Amino acid sequence: MTIGARVLKTGLAVALAIYLSNLLGFPSPIIAAVASIFTIQPSISRSWQQVTDQLQTNVLGAVVALAAVRLFGHTPIAVGLVCIIIILISIRLRMENTIGLTLVTVVAVMEANEQGWLFAVERFLMVLTGMAAAFAVNILVIPPRPRKLFTAQVQEAYTQLSLLLRMAISNEMKEDVHRKEKEKLEGTLRKLDEAYLLFEEERSLLPQRKQIRARQLILSKHLIKALHQGVDLLEVVEEHYFSAPGAEAWAQRFDSQIEELTKYHEQILLKIAGKMKPTAEIEPEEEREARLINQLTDYLRDDPDEHKRLVFVASAMLEYAYHLRRLERVSEQVQQRDATAD
Structure with a gap:
């Protein structure tokens, strides 16, 4: 303790x-x-x-x-x-x-x-x-630092989310372990929302600091949104993937796609933390996503009622990818403007 x-x-x-x-x-x-x-x-x-x-x-x-x-x-x-x-x-x-x-x-x-x-x-x-x-x-005595607390909890939430997402399709994690890890993630996200409120309440007296803080708040919202989209993907996989007929045939493609997205999420956080080169190209290929969509579209034509559950999973993956790309763009803009302000 x-x-x-x-x-x-x-x-x-x-x-x-x-x-x-x-x-x-x-x-x-x-x-x-x-x-x-x-x-x-x-x-x-x-x-x-x-x-x-x-x-x-x-x-x-x-x-x-x-x-x-x-x-x-x-x-x-x-x-x-x-x-x-x-x-x-x-x-x-x-x-x-x-x-x-x-x-x-x-x-x-x-x-x-x-x-x-x-x-x-x-x-x-x-x-x-x-x-x-x-x-x-x-x-x-130990003055509160909401920004530092927020950053640490974002990293903690990502680590927990990444573990769950990487094993979502393979379903290799024990049920009791999965339940505990998911409860930890939900608790971390609640703490993260509270940390954001504290960060939002902080006030800056200098106009320049106010602008920097406003940009950091926008970035923080996107960081939280990306994490929640990852949780939504996890929920959709649990609800629809294992109930979809013929899901085993798509396991490798879905697992590979989720693995790529979690890696992309990690690299964005590293980039925000200044641990990667600003010019590093980390965005996943959109052609791969397009191929997955086309394959699912053809598959759906065979039996729409039976196969639409897989479409729900794919849709959640695309939504997660969309918000990750948006997070990367926002983070680059914030870092560029902060560098100009300095």
Whole structure:
């Protein structure tokens, strides 16, 4: 078991919040520690957004809590009603992710108000201290690098997809192993989609960096699309190929075509990573695909109802090839423009 960066930073944020609480003379570090846990986020942009949202809703929650204590007193019913009001307001402001910490602030302030306004304000400052500690740790300790994470997960997803595709037609992989590998691939793709969202949320201040980042986002979308098309091909092979009459006669041709496409996909990723010469010609021959289409067309004429399943498989292969070629063109354009910008 490995300790991830976010796990490590959460522990450091809690430790820093407790240290600052003791340094500032707060009676208890618990509230600051809880606030730091809620504020840690997987990206600097999201962390900053969390801090600004938390600040707004916590100030609002503290004000409502103080007013409620003056009007209704500190009773369980009053605390519950104020919590309901704060939840509704947070939802209305589309800040649902701040509800947890805001409720902590409300309860702490209402509980402390019986001991005086200054004590209630001190409780609110504890919350701010925890938020500040978490934000500082997120920036200074192993800063999140969404782009690096995204690139690593693209490579991981391709490796898993390539293994499954290369054995899809031959069907040599054990069923339980195939199921586990496919589950891993699906999990990696979900993580990849999350990493893309983090990468998309990052902001650049310089206009030139904004343009570079915009081009990288376009390339990232095509990288994800190509992977999903590969998964679609895998699904079509599993659903239609083995149910098609006479599929054995096409096994070598389909297997060879898929092998060529997975190799092409790998070479595109190597080219994007700068490990291949920019001038290297890696695109598969379209004549080979054209021959396969013609052969399938002739085969389909014999018995359309029986043989159309193979056409579905071929169509998925052509779709995968189309998106790979599109990915290569986009990657070349992005690299050329980035080189010009530098």
